[in-house]
Amino acid sequence: MIADLTMSLLVVLAGAVGMLLLLLTWFGGRTITPEIEDELDPILGARDPIAIYESHGPYISMPDHLTTSEQMVDWMTKELPKLTAEIANPRH
Template sequence: MADLAISLLIVLAGAVGMLLLLLTWFGSRSITPEIEDDFDPIVGSRDPIAIYESHGPYIPMPEHLKTHDQMVEWMTKELPRLTAGAATPRG
């Protein structure tokens, strides 16, 4: 009976030791995420404006629109008129 208890304690100690080894080996990588700035195009407060300006006209949704129905009505009635006016070449 004592041999069985000692064997179980050795197995338990080995499992805990392996768990601690894995945590020290892989734990630091999971705590500090690696962020690569090359993949994130928006890094500053001025960058969204530059992105919108580079892809053509940007028409923001008016602030007074609060409900879903108001937004849908604006997008179906006013937005096509605004985009048609912005699509014509000036010059």
């Protein structure tokens, strides 16, 4: 009788702790996004996303003819390093 009562209380306690952890996981990671009303904000405003990259240095866009992920990975591992090396070391 006491063993059954103890097991029942442990199950209820474990369930309560589990639900608390689930709620903390669900609601704890959410953040409040600030409301920015500036129209010139580079992230939320009307600026072109490429202009953001260009303002921080060279931007190399991926060619449009790449359609599969294998083609994209192949381009990023073979051609992109050559292009970035040319930008880092321009020929005179």
